Amino acid sequence: MYSARRISHLINTKLQQCNFITLSHLESRFPGTGSIVVACVAMLANALIGCIFMFLYVSSAEIYPTTMRVTALGLCSGLARIGGALAPFVALLVS
Secondary structure, eight states: OHHHHHHHHHHHHHHHHHHHHHHHHHHHHSOSSOOHHHHHHHHHHHHHHHHHHHHHHHHHHHHSOHHHHHHHHHHHHHHHHHHHHHHHHHHHHHO
16 A cells, blocks of 8 residues: 555655746746736746645655654745745735
8 A cells, every 4th residue: 555655655756847947938938917818827836836835745654753743844834834924025025
């Protein structure tokens, strides 16, 4: 069962890599975010990233001891919240 999860995680990660390459080529070909195709590919990227995090969360429970896992997940969760709070300000700095 563990190997089946590893294979599905590998497939999902490779799909995400292909999605990012496609998104970068679409952005260079169709500048701006008004394209429906770019928006659809970006939503697919968001869904695949969610799946990757789900696989990592399940796999970490099998690999790492509880104290290390809880500390790492708490730290990453806190940093993700800080990044989510700062993201709108970074977008304002770009424009």
